[in-house]
Amino acid sequence: MKKALSIKQIFSHANKLMLALAIVPLFISILLYSRQIFLYKNTVTNIQKANEIAAKVDEEVLEDMWDVVTGQTALNSYIGNSIVDELRADIHHIQENTSTNGERSILEVALRIIDSLENYQTKIFENLTQENSYEKNKEIMIQVESVTQLLSDILQEFVRIEINLASQKNNELAHSLVILSLAELGIVIVILYFVQRNRKFLDEKIQQPLDNVIVMSHELSKGHLGYRLELPDTPELSSLTESLNKMADDLTQLLEENVLKQYHLAQSEVRVLQAQITPHFVYNSLDAIVSLIEQKHYDEAKEMTFALSDFFRISLSKGKDWITVDTEIRHIKDYLIILKIRYGEMLSFEINVPEQLKDYEILKMILQPLIENAVYHGTKFIRRTGYIQVNVTETENDLIFTVSDNGIGMLPERLQKVQEELEKGIDSDFSTGYGLYNVNKRLLLYYGREAGIQVESQYRHGTVITVTVPKRQEDPPNV
The missing domain is CATH 1.20.1330 (f41 fragment of flagellin, N-terminal domain)
Incomplete structure (x- = not known):
C-alpha cells in the first residue's frame, strides 16, 4: 500500500x-x-x-x-x-x-x-x-x-x-x-x-x-x-x-537614415546642378557686360546685369526646393537674355506660358539644364540662327513643359542611348548628358513615377524635350 x-x-x-x-x-x-x-x-x-x-x-x-x-x-x-x-x-x-x-x-x-x-x-x-x-x-x-x-x-x-x-x-x-x-x-x-x-x-x-x-x-x-x-x-x-x-x-x-539619405541625395544633386553653371558662363557674361559698357551700349549692359543678378537669385531661392512656374520661367528667360546679348543675331527664343499656369508650384531648376543643352549641344553646331522655344501647357492633372530647338539634333543610335539611360531612372550614368539625367533623377526622387522626361530628336533638324510633372497648387513641405 x-x-x-x-x-x-x-x-x-x-x-x-x-x-x-x-x-x-x-x-x-x-x-x-x-x-x-x-x-x-x-x-x-x-x-x-x-x-x-x-x-x-x-x-x-x-x-x-x-x-x-x-x-x-x-x-x-x-x-x-x-x-x-x-x-x-x-x-x-x-x-x-x-x-x-x-x-x-x-x-x-x-x-x-x-x-x-x-x-x-x-x-x-x-x-x-x-x-x-x-x-x-x-x-x-x-x-x-x-x-x-x-x-x-x-x-x-x-x-x-x-x-x-x-x-x-x-x-x-x-x-x-x-x-x-x-x-x-x-x-x-x-x-x-x-x-x-x-x-x-x-x-x-x-x-x-x-x-x-x-x-x-x-x-x-x-x-x-x-x-x-x-x-x-x-x-x-x-x-x-x-x-x-x-x-x-x-x-x-535604419529607416530614418534611409529616408534622410535619399533626401540628402536629392539635395546634393541640385547643389551639383547649380555648380554646373560654370565659371566660364560667369566670366563670359561679365566680360560681355564690360565690353558693352566700353562700347557705350549702356541699356544692353544694364539689361544683362539685371538678368545675371536675377538668374543667380532664383538659382539660390533662399534654399527652397519649390518655386512657382512664373519664377522658373523668369529664371530661364534671364538665362536666354544673357545668351541672346552674347550671341546677338545668332540666337533667338520664344516663351509661351498661359497666365492661369504661372502660380503652380514646381521643383526648381528643371528647365535651365535643358535650355543649356539645347544651346551648347544643339544650336551651337548649326550655321543658321539658333532658335529656342519653350511652351507650357496642361492636362487635367499635369503640367507639360516643352523645350524645342532647331539645332544639330541626334543620330538615331545616340537618341536610343539617351532614351535607354532615361529609362534607368535614378541609376542613370552621369558621365555624359549630366543636365538631362540629373533633372530626370531629381524628378523621380521628388515626384515619383508621376513625372517624366521624353526626348524626340531628328539629326540636322532639332530636338524636342517634354517634361511632365503633377500639378501642385501649394508649396509641398520639404522632407
Missing part, C-alpha cells in the same frame, strides 16, 4: 513541480531569444559593415587608382597597400557572419566584381611600364568606374537583403513570443492551482510583462515602430524587453 504523503512532502513535490515548470520553459526561452538576438546583432553588424565598404568603394577606389595612374602614388607603395585587397578582406569578414544562401550569393557576386577590379588594376600596372601609359590607363579607368558603381549597387542590394532578414527575425520572434506566452499561461494556471497566494505575485512579475511584450510585438508587426515598453523587474523579461526596445530603435534608425 502506497504511503500517504505528508503536507510537507506534498508542498515539497508541488514546489519541485512548479520549479521545474517555471525553470525549464524559462531556460528554453532564454536560449531561443539569445539565439535570435545574436542573429539579429550579426545582421545589424553586416548592415553597418556593408555600408562602410560601400562608402569606401564610392570614396576611395577611383581616387586611389587615379593617383597611381597619374603618378601621385608610387606603384610599389600602392601594391603593398592595395584598396582592392582591402575590399576583398572586408567582404570575407562579412561572409563569416552570414547564414543564408541569399547572403552568400550576393557576396560571391561582390567578390567576382572585386576580381574584375583586380584584373583592371593588373592591366594598369602593366601599362605603367609602357609608353603612352596614361591614355591606355585612362580608357581602363572608364571601365573601373562602371565596375565600381556596380560593386556599390551590389553592396546596397546586400544591405536590403540584411534588412529583410532583420524583419524576418522580428516576425519569428513575435511567433516565439506567442508560443512562450501560452506555455507561461499554463504554468501560471498550475502554480495558481497549487499555491493560491502566489497569484498576485505571478500576475505582476510574469504575466503582465509577457502580455506587454506580446502587445509590443503585435504593434511592431503592424509598423508602429514608436511603441516602447518600460523594463519590468524580472531580469529575464527585462532583458527581453530591452532587446525588443533596442531592436525597434535600430529598425527606426
